[in-house]
Amino acid sequence: MLTIAICEDEIYFSAHIAGLVHRYLTNRNMKASIETYSDGEEFLAIGSNPDIILMDIELPGSNGLEIMGLLRARGSGGQVIFITAYEKYVFRAFDVDAVHYILKPVEDEKFYSAMDKAVKRAETNRERVLLLTKNCLTTKIYIKDILYCEVYDHKISIDTLCGKFSYTGTLVSLEKQLNDDFFRCHRSYIVNMSHVLDRNGEVVTMAGGGRIFVSRRKKQEFERRLLEVCRREGMR
DSSP: OEEEEEEOSOHHHHHHHHHHHHHHHHHTTOOEEEEEESSHHHHHHHTOOOSEEEEOSSOSSSOHHHHHHHHHHHTOOOEEEEEESOSTTHHHHGGGTEEEEEESSOOHHHHHHHHHHHHHHHHHHHHOEEEEEETTEEEEEEGGGEEEEEEETTEEEEEETTEEEEEEOOHHHHHTTSOTTEEEEETTEEEEGGGEEEEETTEEEETTSOEEEOOGGGHHHHHHHHHHHHHHHHHO
């Protein structure tokens, strides 16, 4: 079941958006849990990681764009739809991988179209999984949640948004199970380019604070792949 968060400080409009969501779910014969927040700080403090976020921009304290920037830095992959009365933020919205930017008042048809796109992206992310078996225990890891993979002494360590997992194997075999968001940037590392925060020389900082290395011979390809991912996600 999907989780949907509404972040809106105006009580009336928060209720209005909730009504739109309920009508959408009924229309599409879907079920979802709905969370509501009156400001971005409350949303951050809860630590929720919903599938879809319906976010106002003009909020008390940090605005919606700043809140989403912080969530992306934490590694949140939630699909965000900005709902606002202001046109001026539209281009900045896609810096945080927004699905859509809707101006108030919200028309049902436009809202449904944006939600269809967000649901499709959320479900696609959920469907891709990696199954790890260790000591007769099978663990399911969502590929979108993987930050990076490291090999040391024939042990694979997978760092994810939900913690670390390890098993005996090789990066070569693991790499074949991953998608195009991943790049073998070093003989010891595979990185999820969608979760890269910055690079300083040969050191890359990941969402969650982890640091990995890019080999000198892979530096140019790493930059090309990172730009490619940014462009692709900006067009979604």
